[in-house]
Amino acid sequence: MSVNISAQTEAPREEEFEVSKRPNQLRRWAKLLLRSKTGTIGMLIVLSVCFTAVFAPFLAPYEPDAMNAANINVPPMWLDGGSSAHVLGTDSLGRDMLSRLIYGSQVSLIIGVFSVIVAGIIGLAMGILAGYYGKWIDNLVMRVVDSFLAVPNILLILVILGIFGSNMLTLILVLGVTNWVIYARLVRSEVLSLKERDFIRAAKSIGTKDSTIMLKHILPNVFSSFIVISTLSVATTIILEASLSFLGLGIQPPSISWGYMLSSGRDYLATSWWLATFPGLAITFTVLGIIFLGDWLRDVLDPRSQGRK
Amino acid sequence: MKQEQPLLDVRHLKTYFHTENGTVPSVEGVSFQINKGEVVAIVGESGCGKSVTSYSIMGLVKSPGKIEAGEVLLDGTDLTTLSKRQMRKLRGNDMSMIFQEPLTSLNPLFTVGFQISEVIVLHQDVTKKEARQKTIEMIEKVGIPNAEKIYSNFPHQLSGGMRQRIMIAIALACNPKLLIADEPTTALDVSIQAQILDLMKKLRKELETSILIITHDLGVVAEMVDRVVVMYAGKVVEEGTVYELFRDPKHPYTKGLLESTPKIHERKDELYSIKGTVPTPANMPKGCSFSPRCAFAGDKCREQQPELVQVNSGQKVSCWLHEEGEVSLHEQKQTAAT
Amino acid sequence: MSRNRQPLLEIKGLKKHFDISSGWFSREQKSVKAVDGIDLKVYPGETLGIVGESGCGKSTTGNTILRLLEATEGQILFEGEDLAKLSNKQMREKRKDIQMIFQDPFSSLNPRMKVFDLIAEPLRSHKAASGRELKKQVYELMETVGISKSFAERFPHEFSGGQRQRIGIARALALKPKLIVCDEPVSALDVSIQSQILNLLDRLQKEFNLTYIFIAHGLPAIKHISDRVAVMYLGKVVELADRDQLFEKPMHPYTEGLLSSVPIPDPENRNNRERIILKGDLPSPANPPSGCRFHTRCPYADEKCRTEEPAFSEERDGHHVMCHYPLKAGRGVLVGNS
Secondary structure (H helix, E strand, O other): OOOOOOOOOOOOOOOOOOOOOOHHHHHHHHHHHOOOOOHHHHHHHHHHHHHHHHOHHHHHOOOOOOOOOOOOOOOOOOOOOOOOOOOOOOOOOOEHHHHHHHHHHHHHHHHHHHHHHHHHHHHHHHHEEEEEEHHHHHHHHHHHHHHHHHHHHHHHHHHHHHHHOOOOHHHHHHHHHHHHHHHHHHHHHHHHHHHHHHHHHHHHOOOOOOOHHHHHHHHHHHHHHHHHHHHHHHHHHHHHHHHHOOOOOOOOOOOHHHHHHHHHHHOOOOOHHHHHHHHHHHHHHHHHHHHHHHHHHHHOOOHHHHHHO | OOOOOOOEOOOOOOEEOOOOOOOOEEEEEEEEEEEEOOOOEEOOOOOOOOHHHHHHHOOOOOOOEEEEEEEEEEEEEEHHOHHHHHHHEOOOEEEEEOOOOOOOOOOOOOHHHHHHHHHHHHHOOOOOOHHHHHHHHHHHHHHHOHHHHHHHHHHOOHHHHHHHHHHHHHHHHOOEEEEEEEEEOOOHHHHHHHHHHHHHHHHHHHHHHHEEEEEEHHHHHHHHEEEEEEEEEOOOEEEEEEEHHHOOOHHHHHOOOOOOOOOOOOOOOOOOOOOOOOHHHHHHHOOOHHHHHHOOOOHHHHHHOOOOOOEOOOEEEEEHHOOOOOOHHHHHHHHHHH | OOOOOOOEEEEEEEEEEEEEOOOOOOOOOOEEEEEEEEEEEEEOEEEEEOHHHHHHHHHHHHHHOOOOOOOOOOEEEEEOOOOOHOOHHHHHHOOOOEEOOOOOOOOOOOOOOHHHHHHHHHHHHOOOOOOHHHHHHHHHHHHHOOOOOOOOOOOOHHHHHHHHHHHHHHHHOOOOOOOEEEEEHHHHHHHHHHHHHHHHHHHHHHOOOOOOEEEEHHHHHHHHHOOOEEEEEEEEEEEEEEEEHHHHOOOOOOHHHHHHHHOOHHHOOOOOOOOOOOOOOOOOOOOOOOOOOOOOOOOOOHHHHOOOOOOOOEEEEEEEOOOOOOOOOOOOOOOOOH
C-alpha cells in the first residue's frame, strides 16, 4: 500500500477543516415553528390579527361608526332575530359589531406594540448602562427602578392620564414609561452575567471602546431574551389598555378599542350579551396567541437550545 | 487470564443518539472485556464515544440516546435486557460510577454522611446506626481524617479533592464488583490528582474491585491501568496491555496520541501533531474513520473499514497496516523511505 | 541568558486583593489576596511560563497586566512606562502592543459575530486598516493561523475547539503586538489539538518575534514552551528559574512536589518511581497560612517556616526561590530522567 510520511511532523499550515453545513435560515425557522403546535397556533393568530388590523378598511363590511337607528341591538346571525347583514349583531346605536371589532384591532395592536417599543428602548438603554458600568450608575438606575416598582403601576397611569388626558399618544407614552423597569431589570441581570464572559474581556483586551462593546457585543446577546419578554408584554399591555378603557381612562370615542367596546357593552350584559362577549373573546384569543408565540420564541432563542439543533 | 469468565463483557455495543437533525452514532460496535480485579482504561479525545460507552454500561444513557444493539454482560447477565427496576438494584451495589465534577454530582442540600449512608441503606439490610458506622469507616478508608466531623459537613464546605474522595466513598460503599470512573481527576489540581490516583491504587488492592477508567490523560493511564482500549470516532481502534501499548503502539492514532503529549522528562523542539480534527458524525469519512488524518493512509484505508484483529498475544488493532499480522510502523516507515 | 538586556515588561510588587464583605454587622473588611506582592521581569523574545494550581493567582496576574483587572498596588512597567498609571484612553492605545489569548475558546468569541468580523475587530477598533486593506490583512491572518479563507463568513459555533483557538490567536496577532499573555491557551483542548496549538504558538513566536507570558497549570506544556518558569503558590512567586534548572533541579519543596505529582506516560517505570505526594489541600487565599505559605503541606517545614516568611532570594545565577531551606542538589525527582 502507498505510504506517505513526508507531511508527518510538519505543523499543518492550511488545514482541511470539516465544518458543519449550514441550513437555509428561513427554512430552519419554518421547520422549528412547525415542530411546535402551540407556536404554530400562536403565529397563526398573531398573523391574522395583524392582517385584520392592516386591511381593516377592506375587511369590514360597514364603517365602524355608521349608525342605524332601525337596527339597534340586533343579535348575532345564528340567534333568533339575527340577520346575515350583521354577522355578529349590532350595538345600542345600531353599529355593526364585526366592523367595530375589526377596526378595534388596530388600536389595540398599535398601543400594545408601540408602548412596548417605548418601554423597551428606555429599558434596554438603562439596563445596559447600569449593568455594564456598574457602580454609581447602576445604583442610580436601580433605585429609580425600585421606586417605580414600589408604586402600583395602575395608580401611576391613572394619575398621569388624569393630568394629561387620554389620547393615543399619551397612552402609548404612559404605558411605555411605566413599563420600562421590567426590561431594565432583565437586561441588567443579563448584562451582569455577560460581562463575566470571556468574549467581553477579550474585546476589552484588544482595545475596543466601551460604546462599541455595548453595541456590538452586549446588545446582540441580550436581544433574544429581550424579544421574548417584549412579546409577552405586548399581551399584558393589550390587557392593561382594556382595563384602562373599562375604567373610562382608555382610548376615547370616536376611536375604538376592544377595551372600550367591552366597557360600553357592560351595561347591556343582561339584554345584549354579545356586545361585551365578542370584544372579550377577541382580547383573550389575541393575548393567548401572543403568549404561545412568546413561549415558542423563548424555547427557540435560548442559546442553550441552539446547541441541541 | 483468558480461562475464567470476564467480569464485564461488552459485545458489539451500539449507542445512537436520535436528534432532530438525524442519527448520531456515538458508539459504533464497541467490544471489550474487563477481568476480575483488572483496571482497564478507555482512552480517546472528546466526542470519541468513551463517556457514552460508560453510560451505556451503567444504563444511564438519556433520551434521545438509545442502545441500538449489542450486549453488556456483567457476570454473565445481559444488562441491556434488564428492567429499570433491576438496573436500579444493580447500580450502586454491583457497579457504581464516579464523575468528573464532584461538586455537581453531590447534592448540596444534604450532608456528605447522609449521602454515603443513603447508598448503604438502599442496598443493604442494615439499621441506621450500622449504616452510620459503616459510613464513617468509608470516610476513613478514603483517607479523610476527622471522619466523625466530616460526616455532618455539606459538600460546599469541602475542597474539590475531598469531594472527590467522598464520591469515591459513595461509589465503593457497597463494595461493588465494578467501578466506573469517568475522568476522575480531570477537574482536580495536579497535586490533588496525585493524591486521588494514589488512593484509587490503594483501594484497588484492598477491595479487589475491577475499575474502568474513562480518560484522555495518558499519564493517568500509565500510572495505574492494566489494559487500555483506545477509541476514535465511536470505534475501538486499538486494545492492549498498558506495557505493550506504550512500548509499541500499532495504530497510527495511538502512536500520534502518545507522541503529541508533551512529556515532562523529555524535551523536543517541536511536538508531533496529528493534523486536522476529529470528524463530526455528519461528515464521517468513508473507510477507516482516521484515514483523513493519517499519515500512512492508502487507497484501501479510504475505501474500506478495517476490522479489529489480534496482532499478538495481548494486542488488537483495527488498521489495514496490520492486516497481515505483525508489521510495526517503524518498518513501514523504512520501507517507504527506500 | 538575557539578563543584561532591558526587560520588555517588569512587574514590581504587584498586588491584587478582592474585597469580600462579610455581612451587615461585621466591621471586619476581609479580602482575598489573589496576588500578594510579586516581582517578575519578561525579556524581549522569551517565553515566561507561570505555573501553579487553582487559586495561586496566575490568571489574576495575567489579567492585571492587561488591566482587565485593576491592580491594588504595585507597578507594571511596559518598556519603562507604568501601565497602572495610564488613563483608560492611553491604556486602550497600549493594548496594541499587549494582547491576550484566552483559555476557553468557546466563551471567548462572541457567538453572534462572524469569523471575519471577529478577526477584523482589533483592526477596526484601532482604525489600523479599512476596506480592501482590512480584507487583505484578515485573510492573511487566517492563513497564518491555518484557517481557510472560505470560512470567513462562518460563526464560531460551527468550529471545533482547536479551530476557535486559532481564531482567538489570529485576533491577538492582528495588531502585531510585542507581548502576548496566553492564559491557559491549551488546557481546554484535546491532546492531539493541544500539540497543534503549541506548535503554532512556537512558530508564530519565531516568525513575529513575539514575547509570551504563558500561564498554565499543566507542567508538561509549560516545560515544552517556556524559556523561564515562575512557580506561583497562593499569590506569591515561590520559585523562578530557567526552564531546565527548574525542572531538573527544583529548589522549592513545592516545585519538587508538583513535578513529582505529574503522571508520566511511561508504565514501565511506574512502580520504581519515587513520588513525593503533597499532602493536604490548598489553603484558601482568603486566609493564607502564617510564615511560609507552603508550610502546611511541606514535608520539610519546621518552626521557623511556621512563623517567619522567607525572602525571595537569588540562590544561583538567575534561580530565585522563596524558602528558608532551599533544596540543595536536585534530588532527581523525575526517575527515568535521562
